[in-house]
Amino acid sequence: MIRNEIPRADYAHMGGSGTWGGDFPDNTGIAGVRVLERDMEFETPFGTTVPMMLFEIPAEMTADHLPHTVLDIPFHGWFGLSPYHDTPSERVFWVLQRAGVKYIVADGSGGGINPLLDPGDVIIPDDLIDQTKRISYLSKFTDKIVRMRDIVCPDLAQLLYQEACKEYPRVFGRGIYAVDEAPRFETKAEIRRLYDQHCDICGHTMMPEAALARAIGACYAAIYLVSNTAEGINPDWKRPIFDLYHECADKFGRIVINTLAAIDPAKKQCRCKEYLLPVPGDVNTRMNAK
Ligand SMILES: [Zn+2]
Numbered sequence: 001m002i003r004n005e006i007p008r009a010d011y012a013h014m015g016g017s018g019t020w021g022g023d024f025p026d027n028t029g030i031a032g033v034r035v036l037e038r039d040m041e042f043e044t045p046f047g048t049t050v051p052m053m054l055f056e057i058p059a060e061m062t063a064d065h066l067p068h069t070v071l072d073i074p075f076h077g078w079f080g081l082s083p084y085h086d087t088p089s090e091r092v093f094w095v096l097q098r099a100g101v102k103y104i105v106a107d108g109s110g111g112g113i114n115p116l117l118d119p120g121d122v123i124i125p126d127d128l129i130d131q132t133k134r135i136s137y138l139s140k141f142t143d144k145i146v147r148m149r150d151i152v153c154p155d156l157a158q159l160l161y162q163e164a165c166k167e168y169p170r171v172f173g174r175g176i177y178a179v180d181e182a183p184r185f186e187t188k189a190e191i192r193r194l195y196d197q198h199c200d201i202c203g204h205t206m207m208p209e210a211a212l213a214r215a216i217g218a219c220y221a222a223i224y225l226v227s228n229t230a231e232g233i234n235p236d237w238k239r240p241i242f243d244l245y246h247e248c249a250d251k252f253g254r255i256v257i258n259t260l261a262a263i264d265p266a267k268k269q270c271r272c273k274e275y276l277l278p279v280p281g282d283v284n285t286r287m288n289a290k
Contacts, residue, residue: 018107022249
């Protein structure tokens with residue numbers, strides 16, 4: 001249902017294939033998390049959003065002893081599996097910006113390029129390579145230059161790592177995520193090239209999310225299940241990826257909620273906000289001169 005008022009929320013969860021196999025957040029078994037609203041769609045200059053949910057993590061669970069209100073976006077805001085002719089992320093971030101979101105946790109899955117990764121492992125990348133060819137609308141969100149230093153917030157990544165270690169035996173706290181365009185996976189030769197470029201995992205969702213999060217001044221970190229080995233890395237791997245999605249949904253749901261609960265704004269040490277660079281006034285004047 002279309003809503004005219006955007007609710008305030010400091011926190012957002014960008015749901016993905018880490019959580020889509022379960023009925024989030026009810027499937028997590030965490031008592032006290034309360035769904036405030038469901039089925040909230042918003043009209044934006046880029047089009048209508050997917051239906052979002054609003055939930056609250058109670059003060060008894062959070063690091064700062066305040067309730068955390070979370071905007072929940074299903075499957076990265078996508079409509080189906082072919083979003084790249086379209087602007088699903090921009091629609092979502094237009095809403096997140098107006099909601100005042102400051103902390104974003106995303107989940108997903110990807111193909112393991114690094115041969116040390118096994119399906120079922122978990123990785124929290126600390127950097128990315130954007131291989132997509134889609135149009136950038138960053139300038140619709142900020143008039144500053146978007147610097148990509150520490151594009152994954154080290155504070156949020158550390159919290160994700162701590163929570164993931166409670167659920168999984170093998171968690172990797174860094175790595176490079178190669179962003180490709182859905183809905184296709186990569187060829188064997190493309191994966192060989194990505195391996196040569198030191199990429200550890202490939203997927204479809206970390207961009208433009210990470211850059212849009214920076215553009216709206218929010219901290220962003222994401223956690224991924226290794227759902228398969230990338231093309232050519234382990235041709236003997238035969239297990240359907242959808243089996244793993246169902247197995248990981250409850251665990252990923254708990255990791256997401258407990259990470260969002262563990263954020264204490266007063267104790268944050270990251271410098272994410274400093275990486276939006278204002279253009280000096282005189283340069284701006286010359287750039288915009290007709
Ligand atoms: Zn940060």
